[in-house]
Amino acid sequence: MGYEDVEQYADRETFGKYSDLALRGAVNQAPDFVWCPNGCESGQIHEAGNEQPIVTCVKCRFKFCFRHQVRWHEQLTCAEYDSFVSDPENFRSQIDILNEEAETLRLEEQSARRTQEEADRKLAQSLMAAEQREEAERQAQWESAERERREETERRRLQAERMAMQQQAEKMRIEAVRKRGEEELSRRTVERTTKPCPGCRWPIEKNSGW
Numbered sequence: 194m195g196y197e198d199v200e201q202y203a204d205r206e207t208f209g210k211y212s213d214l215a216l217r218g219a220v221n222q223a224p225d226f227v228w229c230p231n232g233c234e235s236g237q238i239h240e241a242g243n244e245q246p247i248v249t250c251v252k253c254r255f256k257f258c259f260r261h262q263v264r265w266h267e268q269l270t271c272a273e274y275d276s277f278v279s280d281p282e283n284f285r286s287q288i289d290i291l292n293e294e295a296e297t298l299r300l301e302e303q304s305a306r307r308t309q310e311e312a313d314r315k316l317a318q319s320l321m322a323a324e325q326r327e328e329a330e331r332q333a334q335w336e337s338a339e340r341e342r343r344e345e346t347e348r349r350r351l352q353a354e355r356m357a358m359q360q361q362a363e364k365m366r367i368e369a370v371r372k373r374g375e376e377e378l379s380r381r382t383v384e385r386t387t388k389p390c391p392g393c394r395w396p397i398e399k400n401s402g403w
């Protein structure tokens with residue numbers, strides 16, 4: 194009995210059931226038809242098939258895998274999901290592998306950065322030490338020059354003092370010589386123009402009273 198026969202002879206209710214069954218049978222044959230695994234009794238055609246296996250149920254919005262008929266296995270491809278199911282203990286997904294590689298890379302970069310920072314720090318220290326050494330040398334040179342300036346000033350001051358003392362001494366000597374000369378002259382004048390008083394020996398004018 195075919196579809197047309199049923200349509201022709203069956204009552205409405207029977208035809209309805211048959212039609213439903215026939216529909217189910219027909220759609221079950223279709224390779225890209227899938228029932229929602231969430232139990233909502235809805236089914237749909239998923240034309241992309243295994244190529245793009247993520248299906249969202251048109252009725253309950255459940256997101257599932259077309260190939261595996263389970264809730265969509267987030268972060269796993271269907272091939273990885275197969276590996277996971279066959280050996281869950283030792284399974285490592287591509288994302289795990291990428292994460293591990295990224296972690297390894299991160300640790301390597303961290304190590305390289307620390308090495309670089311250490312080298313930079315040592316360089317900075319040696320530059321600072323050299324700078325401090327130079328600064329100390331500059332300071333020492335400045336102090337030495339300053340000491341020489343002070344010594345030179347003191348030397349000139351002493352020299353000027355000595356010269357002043359010599360000039361003073363010379364002036365006093367000249368003055369003394371002049372004074373002695375005047376005294377000598379005065380003594381001779383007195384000797385020439387006076388004679389000692391016979392009584393008290395005080396010089397008296399030769400012409401007075403003589």
Ligand SMILES: [Zn+2]
Nearest residue numbers: 229233250253
């Ligand atoms: Zn559903």
Ligand SMILES: [Zn+2]
Nearest residue numbers: 258260261271
């Ligand atoms: Zn799958």
Ligand SMILES: [Zn+2]
Nearest residue numbers: 390392393394
């Ligand atoms: Zn006298």
